[in-house]
Amino acid sequence: MNTKHQTQAMRVGILGFGGLGQAASRILSPKQEMLWVAAADQKGFAYHAEGLQADSAIATYHQQGSVGYLEPWGQLSQHSIAELIEKSEVEGYFLALPNLPNTFMADIARLFIQSGWQGVLVDALKRTSAVEQLLELKDELATAGITYMTGCGATPGLLTAAAALAAQSFAEIHQVKITFGVGIANWEAYRATIREDIAHIPGFGVEKASAMSDQDVADLLDKTNGILALENMEHADDIMLELAGICSREQVTVGGIVDTRNPKKPLSTNVQITGRTFEGKISTHTFTLGDETSMAANVCGPAFGYLKAGIGLHQRGIHGLFTAAEIMPQFVR
């Protein structure tokens, strides 16, 4: 039984069903305005026009390794995303996919372009170079009738948008400094995310981090007492603020502390925007996230807010590539 007004609710899908995708499905459960109808992971997909249930999908994934095993809506597939696109009716997808390899998101965008599907795609990718690859697809996305919202998680995403907003008080921006604190009780629930973080540590990088076994990761974390300290990270906040004309990418820095053994954040995630006002004063606006909000809440919440905004754009015939720094996310009830 599903109480949502299915004719009115936006029909949305989730691609990728790791920690982020699972959290996304839970966030959608109580929403009246969005109906979760589709999911895909590496081994399969599930689709039900009247809505999937988060609990059963998550249980199936944990027990059997793929939503493709979900009875009776699942199907195993070597080409799960392509097959899902073909067999479903979905207005927009949240791409809760791993950021690695770094070309992955652009490859998925190409898959959608080639399929002829029209709708909204939202990603929560992290790296500047990944956004650069999507930028190359800007015209193709527009021609294909796809509204693609990139960098719409927490950072980039929520904090980038806060920086874009804060910039309004200033005649000139001097620095945008993002400092995040992440605390997770059990890193094994976020295997892909942790490798992405490790890739930012000097001496690692994307390839080396991707190739690490779980034991390698555990060994590294044993050496650091579970703490990952990250500085000058390649984060797409920089290119997004540059594209929005707010500052050059060199003026944007991203760093943080990840505690993989404690759900309490080691510091409050914040973005500081320093600039000069028209009167010549130098000042700093600060946007600080409450410590009790999880990475999942700060990534998936905005992602669906941008998905709703993207669906609004798509309905007005506005297609192409947009970032979190230029569109206001819409609250999903």
Add this chain to the structure above:
Amino acid sequence: MNTKHQTQAMRVGILGFGGLGQAASRILSPKQEMLWVAAADQKGFAYHAEGLQADSAIATYHQQGSVGYLEPWGQLSQHSIAELIEKSEVEGYFLALPNLPNTFMADIARLFIQSGWQGVLVDALKRTSAVEQLLELKDELATAGITYMTGCGATPGLLTAAAALAAQSFAEIHQVKITFGVGIANWEAYRATIREDIAHIPGFGVEKASAMSDQDVADLLDKTNGILALENMEHADDIMLELAGICSREQVTVGGIVDTRNPKKPLSTNVQITGRTFEGKISTHTFTLGDETSMAANVCGPAFGYLKAGIGLHQRGIHGLFTAAEIMPQFVR
């Protein structure tokens, strides 16, 4: 001599030329993307297609009481706004007009509707009831081909947008609390604004505050040592967040301290957004403005950011009424 690329720059006007309008003209001076071509006050207007100069306009207003005296571009008029609309080519106006009487902004909107002009209007109004009056004009604005952005100053405006953004982390919003600190060295430069603040004090109200002479205001401020403490103010942040579907207006509170004898802010202006995440955690995000940013910077900066965003919407054929809580302002270079 004007170095701006006049064929590319957005041609904008400022209606009202008190403290806010004058600050707005100074903010526009260095901008490459916007060219200030028009201004009007109660007694006259000025228009020059190749751009007005802030310094000379402000000096003229101070010395003679109206931009209508500005040589050679000014003209005195009993119907300055109507005449300016008729005689100028302007893409968008910032309505830097007094908030009192409370029907003023809606009256100006009607004037634009009746004139047949098409373009973008941005206000920085404060009161909920003023937005309610504009809401009644929503369809007329859309039909007339006007894109009207309301509540696009600091609060409502910048802080409302920050609240709308912060809300994305939460499944449910419990409270939005705006607390502002304003410090001004010389209240006489902001005569209208101070009366609007006084109108919020218990025992006053809009009519009584409007009727106060400068001496009455000075006497009141002598009694309070120059401090105005304001609580539970009628501010349109509430209706704007309600319209955006984020929370009900009762959950939004606005209060603050205005020091009329000290440019230093008595407290840092901030908005706190408290809600429940999908995991059931209660938390609070906070957006805090740097103390060195003036009211003028925090009001006029966003207003032009929303004006630029509005011009983008207008060019796509999107007309009607929008608030700061639903559109991302665009940075004006």
